Amino acid sequence: MVKIRSALPVDAQEISKVESEAHPQEVAATLEDFREYLSDPQKRQTILVAENDGIVAGFLGYTIQEKYRVYIWDIAVRQNQRSRGIATNLLTALITKAAAQGMRSVFLKVSDENIPAHRLYGRFNFVLKDQLKDYYGHSRDAFVLELIL
Numbered sequence: 001m002v003k004i005r006s007a008l009p010v011d012a013q014e015i016s017k018v019e020s021e022a023h024p025q026e027v028a029a030t031l032e033d034f035r036e037y038l039s040d041p042q043k044r045q046t047i048l049v050a051e052n053d054g055i056v057a058g059f060l061g062y063t064i065q066e067k068y069r070v071y072i073w074d075i076a077v078r079q080n081q082r083s084r085g086i087a088t089n090l091l092t093a094l095i096t097k098a099a100a101q102g103m104r105s106v107f108l109k110v111s112d113e114n115i116p117a118h119r120l121y122g123r124f125n126f127v128l129k130d131q132l133k134d135y136y137g138h139s140r141d142a143f144v145l146e147l148i149l
């Protein structure tokens with residue numbers, strides 16, 4: 001049974017395990033980064049976690065920009081927990097919360113090569129807003145996708 005909840009400082013280690021399975025070391029956020037985000041009294045970064053049978057199976061991190069725009073800076077699921085709807089649950093929870101708080105849009109950047117992520121965002125009707133050439137390195141563009149709430 002998957003439960004979506006706000007992350008607590010005690011989740012930093014488990015979240016960082018998800019992160020290190022999801023992204024190469026040179027770009028992945030570190031355990032220290034997550035400890036800092038989760039203990040920031042101003043709560044500039046918000047993290048939702050998906051807990052499955054007591055373990056952190058995935059997370060979604062976001063910030064609020066320009067008052068009404070939600071920027072998702074990461075969404076990741078442990079490799080052995082993928083294709084079970086966990087990212088779908090995380091995104092649904094975020095969109096529901098953002099709409100209830102009067103946010104106007106949700107946006108994110110995704111590599112043009114990341115097929116599972118494109119399938120995920122496509123199902124939520126995110127649309128292409130911009131293309132950032134070579135953002136992830138030579139010939140690896142980023143797409144900026146946006147969902148108007």
Ligand SMILES: CC(C)(COP(=O)(O)OP(=O)(O)OC[C@H]1O[C@@H](n2cnc3c(N)ncnc32)[C@H](O)[C@@H]1OP(=O)(O)O)[C@@H](O)C(=O)NCCC(=O)NCCS
Pocket residue numbers: 022023058074075076077078081082083084085086087088089108109110111114116117119120
């Ligand atoms: C992209 C990522 C977050 C998707 O996570 P996920 O939990 O596997 O995603 P979901 O399970 O919600 O959706 C994936 C598939 O599972 C299917 N699915 C959804 N609910 C399901 C359920 N209850 N049971 C079985 N399958 C289900 C979906 O249909 C989808 O299949 P499709 O893509 O063939 O249509 C994951 O692959 C990941 O962590 N990648 C590395 C990090 C990354 O690239 N993040 C994106 C940065 S922009």
